[in-house]
Structure formats: C-alpha cells, structure tokens
Amino acid sequence: MAAAPPEEFLKRLVELTKTEQAAEEKESSLLFTNASVSLLERSGLALGNLSGQTSIGLGGRLLVELTRPAAYHSSPDFPPHDFRPGDLARLRPQGAAGGGARKATRGPSKEEKGKEKDDDALDAVVYRTTANRMVLAVDDPSDDFMLPERIQIIKVANPITFVRQCFFLNRALRKLEAAEPLSPLLSVLLGQQKPTIFQRSPDEPLSFINENLNASQKEAVDFALSSNEVALIWGPPGTGKTETLVEIIRQCVKADKRVLVCGASNLSVDNILARLSVSHPNFPQPIPLTRVGHPARVLSGLTRHTLDAQSSSTDSSALVEDIKKEIEELENKLRNGSGKTRIRGSERKKMWEEVRELRKEFRKRQGGIVSEVVSKAKVVLATTHGAGGRSLDRFEFDVVIIDEAAQATEPACWIPILKGKKLILAGDHLQLPPTLKSSDRLTKSLGSKSSKATSKEGTAPPAQPGKLTLSPDLEVTLFSRLLARHGPSIRRMLKVQYRFNAKINSFPSTMLYDGELVPDESVKDRKLSDLEGVEADEDLDEPVVFFDTAGQAMYERAAEDGSFGSASKSNENEADVVHKYVQALVNANVPPTSISIISPYNSQVLLLASLIHPQYPEIEVGSVDSNQDVVIVSLVRSNAEGEVGFLRELRRLNVSMTRPRRHLVVVGDSETVSKGSNFLKKWMEWLEEEALVKVP
Structure with a gap:
C-alpha cells in the first residue's frame, strides 16, 4: 500500500466512500429490476397485502401502522422478514410497478419531477415492529397522501449516509488546504505527530466512581482520561466495555467537560444511554443527557431522552405543541375521512394550504427549541451518522467517544471527529468488521500466519513519518489503522470477560x-x-x-x-x-x-x-x-x-x-x-x- 500525504489520504477516503455508495445503489437497482415481488417477499425484503391507518407522532411525523388483514392472509403474524427499526422502507399500493430502484432522497429534483415512475410511493423509516404490527414513520408526506386500501412495502437503500460522510471528509480537506495549524487531534489522526499522555501525579491517583471495575477496566479508564489526543479501548466480547465507557463519561462530566458519545449502531448508543440514565451511588446527580436521532431508531424505553421528546417538554414548547395538535387534527380529517365525511374540492385544497403553513411555523419554532435543549446537555448521544445532523451544526465537544469503532468505517468516524478536541475509540478489531458492498476481502483467506497478523493489527505496517498508508478499502477502520501505526502503546485491553x-x-x-x-x-x-x-x-x-x-x-x-x-x-x-x-x-x-x-x-x-x-x-x-x-x-x-x-x-x-x-x-x-x-x-x-x- 502506497504512502501519501494527508491530503491524498483524505481524498482516497472520499473516493472509497463514493465507490461504496455506487456499489450499494447498483445492488439495490439490480435487486428491484431483476427480482419479482414474490421473490422479494420470500427473501424477506418485501411484505404485501397490508392494511394501515395513520396518526401523528413525535416531531409532527406521520405514523403509519400496518397489519395483515384476514381478507388476504390466513394468519395476522408477519412471515420471516428483514425489516428492523431504523430501516428505510418504500410504501406503495399493492401491485404498483416500477420505482423499486429509485434513490431514497428528500424528494425528486426538478429534472426528475414529471418522470417519476412510482408517484404513489412514500419512503418511510421503520419505527416499531411486533409479530403482527409494524409502524412506519414519515417525515415529509405529500400534502394529499392517502393510504391505499392494499399496501406493499419494500426495503430500500439510503444514500444520505454516504453524502454526509463525503461532506465531512471534504470539510477536513478544507482545513488542510487553508494551511492553518491543525488541532493536536487532527495532527495525530493525519500522521503529523505522535499521541501524547498527561502524566498523573502518583500523589493524586484517579478516584473511581464505580469502584467495582476490575484492574484492566480501571487501567483503561485512567489511560483514556490521561491521553491528550486519542486513546483506544480494546474490548473483547463480554469484558464490560460499556461499563468502562460509562465510567469515562461520568469522569468527564465530573471534570466539567462536554461529551459527544457515538456508536456504529443505534443499539450501541442506546446501551450506553440506558446505563448513563441510571444514577450511581457515588455519582447521584443526574447527567443532562440528549439522544439525537430519529425516534424510530431509539429503544422505546429511552425515548424520553430523545431530542424530540425533550424539545416537546420545554417551557418554550407550549406554542409548538398547539401547532402540532392543530396539524394532527387537520391531517386526521384529510387523511382518514371516507364517504360522506371525506372533505373535497376547494375546501380540501384550502385545508392542505393551511397544513403547509403550519408545518413551516412548526419547524421554525422547533429549531430554536432544539438548540436550547442541546446547549443544556453535558452528554449528547448519536450514531456516527446522526452526529452530522443539523441539530449539532454549531456545537463543539471536549471529548468524542465512538463505541463499536472497529465496526464503523473511517469516513463515518470523521463526522463526529470534527466536532471534538479529543477522541476515544472503543471496540474489538477481532469481531465483525464493517459491512461493505464494495469489498471482496471478506471472502479472502485470513487464516495464514501473515493474514492473522494483519487481522490482529488491522492494516499493513506503519507508513513513513509524516505520511499515511492509503487504505485499500473501507474495511481498514480508523481503530485498526491507529493500532497498526502506533502499536499497543495507544490502546488498553479489557481482559476479564463476564459472559x-x-x-x-x-x-x-x-x-x-x-x-x-x-x-x-x-x-x-x-x-x-x-x-x-x-x-x-x-x-x-x-x-x-x-x-x-x-x-x-x-x-x-x-x-x-x-x-x-x-x-x-x-x-x-x-x-x-x-x-x-x-x-x-x-x-x-x-x-x-x-x-x-x-x-x-x-x-x-x-x-x-x-x-x-x-x-x-x-x-x-x-x-x-x-x-x-x-x-x-x-x-x-x-x-x-x-x-x-x-x-x-x-x-x-x-x-x-x-x-x-x-x-x-x-x-x-x-x-x-x-x-x-x-x-x-x-x-x-x-x-x-x-x-x-x-x-x-
């Protein structure tokens, strides 16, 4: 693998990100072009002949609850399927043709308008699933969207993640091109300097909040807090990685630092949130927490910590709540009316215009409330992708923590990195790597002696001083790259497993x-x-x-x-x-x-x-x-x-x-x-x- 300066390294990551996006879109296009709906259903990628009803959820989102009616199915339970909370699904009338491969975007471009083959389709996020019910959340339904009598849903790819990764990588590139001094963190990540450690005085040892941590966990906590720029916590399965991270976060809050906690998956973020939301006897005061992200992707028991839920309970939210109720009442009349109760003609048009204006007012006022909520939080939690949302645009953090860092691609990590002064990565590079469409390395042998060494360290040997090794593909994570470059000195391993x-x-x-x-x-x-x-x-x-x-x-x-x-x-x-x-x-x-x-x-x-x-x-x-x-x-x-x-x-x-x-x-x-x-x-x-x- 070739050595290159930081600019070439970041450009290579942008190139790899675009390649992965193209591969995912190609697979999605082939799937929906070549596969019949019946095959998609047998593969768990589609569900058909559903009925639904709507309601209004958090943030004014339209919720669509889907069930299997007895008229079309012998059992109300869904067959085996691959729809999970947070997935993107396309909702359309049963038997609709075309549109399967269309990209999931906020809406068609001017050029696409009038050319859309799937005009009746609606993209939504899977909010909740049970054995016989599925709820989808829709951010921006068309004004006059009506649920079909018979509904079909198909799982689709979402390119927005890749667009956001490229945006933040290009932001890092602009910092380099500005020829201004890089922050110590960026200097370490881009190979310009070695990581440094603050030497704690033996007379002032760290006082642990959770005194039940084992020796390796305590060593990892002390190391992470003492590292000035970056630290890696190597957490094999069952070793209490989450408990270790919770201790680090509480110690940061105790030191009056603001922390951004991210993870490669919503589940990893919610696991940390669940532990943090419970006070410890040695740290009884509740930590101001805010969970950023679509409520559909957050565990139901934790929704009170979401930005949407907190925004709706502030002193400034009374007017916003009134607007939401008004929207809900109007939409219920417009969407759920039938027969004699269905509103028609000019009255219907006038009511939709009123809904549009109310939505604009709702978003404007809610934006101010969102900034108010985030500014009060000492700990903000989000996925690596969610950290790039508008709600965190103007905020910076003292410490950024990324859990499951060995399962996150490096471009995904750069989203939260640019919001912090210090980085702590936690994960296990010997567990599953990122799931990729563009790499065939998963099918290559890693069983030889050389392959074993590579997989344990993550990448090839370090590049020349001042230069970086260009990644062959996105399977080389930031966690494994830093471990390969700096060796064991940059990480601490959790050694006792409790599983x-x-x-x-x-x-x-x-x-x-x-x-x-x-x-x-x-x-x-x-x-x-x-x-x-x-x-x-x-x-x-x-x-x-x-x-x-x-x-x-x-x-x-x-x-x-x-x-x-x-x-x-x-x-x-x-x-x-x-x-x-x-x-x-x-x-x-x-x-x-x-x-x-x-x-x-x-x-x-x-x-x-x-x-x-x-x-x-x-x-x-x-x-x-x-x-x-x-x-x-x-x-x-x-x-x-x-x-x-x-x-x-x-x-x-x-x-x-x-x-x-x-x-x-x-x-x-x-x-x-x-x-x-x-x-x-x-x-x-x-x-x-x-x-x-x-x-x-």
Whole structure:
C-alpha cells in the first residue's frame, strides 16, 4: 500500500466512500429490476397485502401502522422478514410497478419531477415492529397522501449516509488546504505527530466512581482520561466495555467537560444511554443527557431522552405543541375521512394550504427549541451518522467517544471527529468488521500466519513519518489503522470477560487474544443444568459441541438457483439437525427465550425461521447481537471443493463462538470447513482434541 500525504489520504477516503455508495445503489437497482415481488417477499425484503391507518407522532411525523388483514392472509403474524427499526422502507399500493430502484432522497429534483415512475410511493423509516404490527414513520408526506386500501412495502437503500460522510471528509480537506495549524487531534489522526499522555501525579491517583471495575477496566479508564489526543479501548466480547465507557463519561462530566458519545449502531448508543440514565451511588446527580436521532431508531424505553421528546417538554414548547395538535387534527380529517365525511374540492385544497403553513411555523419554532435543549446537555448521544445532523451544526465537544469503532468505517468516524478536541475509540478489531458492498476481502483467506497478523493489527505496517498508508478499502477502520501505526502503546485491553464459561473461552483466547482473555470466577463454571428447572444430561451440559455432517451428503444449495440472489446459500439438512436439537433442549426444560440460532447466510436464516418459529416463536433466529444461554450456529457450507466463503473470515467465526453464556452448538461439515483456512483447521483440531465432535 502506497504512502501519501494527508491530503491524498483524505481524498482516497472520499473516493472509497463514493465507490461504496455506487456499489450499494447498483445492488439495490439490480435487486428491484431483476427480482419479482414474490421473490422479494420470500427473501424477506418485501411484505404485501397490508392494511394501515395513520396518526401523528413525535416531531409532527406521520405514523403509519400496518397489519395483515384476514381478507388476504390466513394468519395476522408477519412471515420471516428483514425489516428492523431504523430501516428505510418504500410504501406503495399493492401491485404498483416500477420505482423499486429509485434513490431514497428528500424528494425528486426538478429534472426528475414529471418522470417519476412510482408517484404513489412514500419512503418511510421503520419505527416499531411486533409479530403482527409494524409502524412506519414519515417525515415529509405529500400534502394529499392517502393510504391505499392494499399496501406493499419494500426495503430500500439510503444514500444520505454516504453524502454526509463525503461532506465531512471534504470539510477536513478544507482545513488542510487553508494551511492553518491543525488541532493536536487532527495532527495525530493525519500522521503529523505522535499521541501524547498527561502524566498523573502518583500523589493524586484517579478516584473511581464505580469502584467495582476490575484492574484492566480501571487501567483503561485512567489511560483514556490521561491521553491528550486519542486513546483506544480494546474490548473483547463480554469484558464490560460499556461499563468502562460509562465510567469515562461520568469522569468527564465530573471534570466539567462536554461529551459527544457515538456508536456504529443505534443499539450501541442506546446501551450506553440506558446505563448513563441510571444514577450511581457515588455519582447521584443526574447527567443532562440528549439522544439525537430519529425516534424510530431509539429503544422505546429511552425515548424520553430523545431530542424530540425533550424539545416537546420545554417551557418554550407550549406554542409548538398547539401547532402540532392543530396539524394532527387537520391531517386526521384529510387523511382518514371516507364517504360522506371525506372533505373535497376547494375546501380540501384550502385545508392542505393551511397544513403547509403550519408545518413551516412548526419547524421554525422547533429549531430554536432544539438548540436550547442541546446547549443544556453535558452528554449528547448519536450514531456516527446522526452526529452530522443539523441539530449539532454549531456545537463543539471536549471529548468524542465512538463505541463499536472497529465496526464503523473511517469516513463515518470523521463526522463526529470534527466536532471534538479529543477522541476515544472503543471496540474489538477481532469481531465483525464493517459491512461493505464494495469489498471482496471478506471472502479472502485470513487464516495464514501473515493474514492473522494483519487481522490482529488491522492494516499493513506503519507508513513513513509524516505520511499515511492509503487504505485499500473501507474495511481498514480508523481503530485498526491507529493500532497498526502506533502499536499497543495507544490502546488498553479489557481482559476479564463476564459472559461465557471457561471451555467456550479457551479457543478464542488462545488463538486471538494471546491467552490474555480470561473468564471471571462468576462465569467460568457455568453450565445448562444450573438453570432452574433444566434437566440437562452430560451431553447437554457440555459447553461446546460440534455436530459433524461430513460424509452424510448434507450438501449446501444455492438459494433460488439461477435467479437473482442465488449467491446466498442454505442447507436443509443442517436446518433439520438444528430443529431436532432445539426440541431436545426444550424437552430438557431449557426456556426457548434462552436459545438463539444464527447463520452467516440470509437464506439459511429465513429457512431456519420458517422451520423453528411456528413451534417456538420466542427463539431468536439470525441475530448475532443477542447473548443467550444457548447459541446454535449453522455453518451451511458443505461441498466437494472445500469452498467456505464467509467462514474464511476468522472474525465472523469469532463473533459467533463468543455469543453464548453456557452452551455453544455448531452444525457443519468438518471436511469442508477445515479446508477454508489455517484458523478453521486449528479450530477443528482443537474440537477433536477436546472430544467435542459428535455425529448428528
């Protein structure tokens, strides 16, 4: 990889961001051009024949609640689907043609007006989902939008994220081009100087608010607070990374510093918010908190902390609330009227004009309230993307913290970086990297000795002094780049994990964490039979089990052979093995809510959900974010060529094997899997040595 000055480095990030945007838009375009609606529905990317009703939610947003009417469906429950809170969905009349590949924007350009093929479509954010209801939130509905009697929704891509990343990267470029001295933080990030540390006096040790932190957590807190420009906190799974960050944030607030807390996902941000919103005995005073972002993307129990909710409860909000109520009353009359109650003609036109004027007044007054709320907050929380919103335009922070930094692309991190004086990154570069459309590195082997070194350090060796190594793609994160450039001196590792037992801990600790990751005494002997009412035999009490399908002709197959989406894989025989094992667990009184099933292939996830959910709807299928007592992993790949695809990525396997608390079950073909990489081969050898391999 070539070395380059800072200007070329930032330009390269802009180029990579645009390449990723183009790749995502191309995939979306191919999907909706080549795939039938029925295939989209079978793939979980569309839901059809829905009915809906509207209401007004936070911030004056139009809410659309969707259900499956009995006239078109035998069950009110949704089939397995890929719609999650925060996703962008296109709502349109059932059977509408075209428009699937249109970019999600605030509205069509002047050139596009009159050319739109999907005039009846409306883009919305998934606000809330249950088994039989889904609520979408719409920011800017057309004045006279009416819900169709039969509704279809399709999941779509959102390019706004990439536009915002390029905007802030170009802002950093302008700082360089202005030839003015860079801040110490930017100088370190752009390779102009080394990071420095404030030396705390031995006579004045740090007084910890949470005295129950372990030694490695306390060391990480002290290091992060003492670092002048940037610090990395390496948090392997289950090591209490969130608790460590909460301590750092409270210490910053105690020192009268303003903090911007970001994460690669809404869930990571909300996890920190949930902990911060609860006072600690040694820090009883509540911290002024504000959560920036669309309320649809925030956990329901935390919405009181959102900017929208806080704005609606200020002293200045009474008039705004009156305007909102007036808008709601008018819109309800206009949108929900039917038959004789439907308003028509000139009266309808006049009422919509009144709604438009009220919306303008609402946004103007709400803008002033938003600034008032944010200015009072000591801690502002947002995703990396959300940190670039208008509500934070004129605000600066003493400290910026980015959680899940090893899963965020570097361009995404530059959005909050330009709002702070100091940066703290937290994450684990040996867990999943950013999800990318433009990179094929996920399918390359990382199992060789050189690949292992690269994946552990993140990038190639440091560039020449004063220059930066140009990133080959966006999988090289800021976290891994800084770790590669400055080495262990820039990070502190959390070494005690509180999630899984000693047997589950053994292999990843040895292979990936240099043997330094250890289970806490409270979890090291965990087993299934410890759960109340569970009647686990010796086999079920074994912490790790590999069901080997080698030689049993349990081959993989491509999804929808010969059609769009056939790159995904499924394995019906493996799904049957998983189903039977789930039944054995439940028969032993293991609660279904304690079981999670995951697979690296979406086609297999959908197959497993269709097989498991009719009998056990409480079992989570497909989520790698859940930490359950039992996690069952279906590897899918089984072929004569030894092709393993995603499984070559050791980080993908690592995130799966470190999810369960008590019992890890893996179903796969040992002959195929062991050919994938040296890492997979050593894993299979370890399983054999520990007598953990069984025949299904």
